[in-house]
Amino acid sequence: MIEVVLARKLIEQITQYTDYNINIMDDQGVIIASRDPKRVGTFHEVAYYIVTGSEDMVVVSDDEDYPGVRSGINMVIMIDGKREGVVGITGDPKQIKPVALITKVAIEALLKYETQREELLRRRSRKERFLDLLIYEEFSEPAALRMTAKELNYSESIIRIPILCRLENVKPEPFLELIKEGKCHGSEDISFVLDDQHILIFKTMTEDSQKQFSDYKYVIADYLSTALRWLREQGKSGKFYVGTFQMNFSQYYYAYRSCKWLEENVETESKSAFFYDYVGAYLHSIIPRNELQRMFHVYEKELGEEFKKTFLELAGALIHSNYNMVQAAKELFVHKNTLIYRYNKMKEVLNINPITSHRDRLFLEAFYNYLR
Secondary structure, eight states: OOOHHHHHHHHHHHTTSOOSEEEEEOTTSBEEEESSGGGTTOBOHHHHHHHHSSOSEEEEOOTTSBTTBOSEEEEEEEETTEEEEEEEEESOHHHHHHHHHHHHHHHHHHHHHHHHHHHHHHHHHHHHHHHIIIIIOTTOOHHHHHHHHHHTTOOSSSOEEEEEEEEESOOHHHHHHHHHTSTTOOTTOEEEEOSSSEEEEEEEOOSOTTTTTTSHHHHHHHHHHHHHHHHHHHTOEEEEEEOOOBOSGGGHHHHHHHHHHHHHHOOOSSSEEEGGGGHHHHHHHTSOHHHHHHHHHHHHHHSOHHHHHHHHHHHHHHHHTTSOHHHHHHHHTOOHHHHHHHHHHHHHHHOOOTTTOHHHHHHHHHHHHHHO
16 A cells, blocks of 8 residues: 555655656555646545556546546556555646656655655564563563564574673664675574664574583684674774573573673673673572662671781682692782782681682682672
């Protein structure tokens, strides 16, 4: 169906370049736009014959051949294989045929462009609503989520993992397009520009259930490889925070939150941070502060400020280095013997040995997070 407002705009544009009268008729054979305003709203018998039949063009040689139809050429307007209307050019058929053909092609091209643009806007509107339901509403109605996803041709049962991209001095829209142009981007990958610095992608995982957990980091590295190479070449920077696997739209809210937790809590020199590498730190972070207070307030009160300061530095280095004494010493810029001295002092005061005891590691990390 051709919109009346659009048809009138087309007439205004086309008649700037020709003196011939042009009419546009809808799928009921009614003139909805014309250079001659008096004809708007009248029935055009030939147009109705064309739009409901199989003829693509009808030439009218005499004004008396059909009631309300003047001599000229009338041609079907086809949009995506459908007969949406008719365009008529009034005049001597022999003279106006080239103009009529050009006008028909121009109108079909403009209508197709407008149709695609409107569909893009409708899709964008649906996608914005989908984004709201996915990551901004904690308890979204599952039926609404599924209906919107279906309209956007997204399947729910696929396993996806979120990637939050934080860009520095890079426009997110063209960067996302660069990712989507890569060989690994598929139609089931869901992507959004969140703001002028963030992009969110829910990347589909491999169908090989035996490898999707062991190889997911490689899959994501391959997926982002072109974009990462472009960042290096341009001297730009960005960070990529990879959250938790999900296969239910109602859980994507929490998947996105896992990415945000990484962004807000994890400092790393690497370009990427993976949530499953920081599960312990995350679990410590969600322990209610009053619980930690009940466990450690006496420790905090009785231990001196100097000890607590040294403990924070030492524990942080041990945690970051996976309890490797050599690496921890390098992180603190001290000699290994100095680190060992501080470690032994901590062992003496707290009666723990986290290098050899998993149970003591849990204590150290809980007390460390409490003091932080």
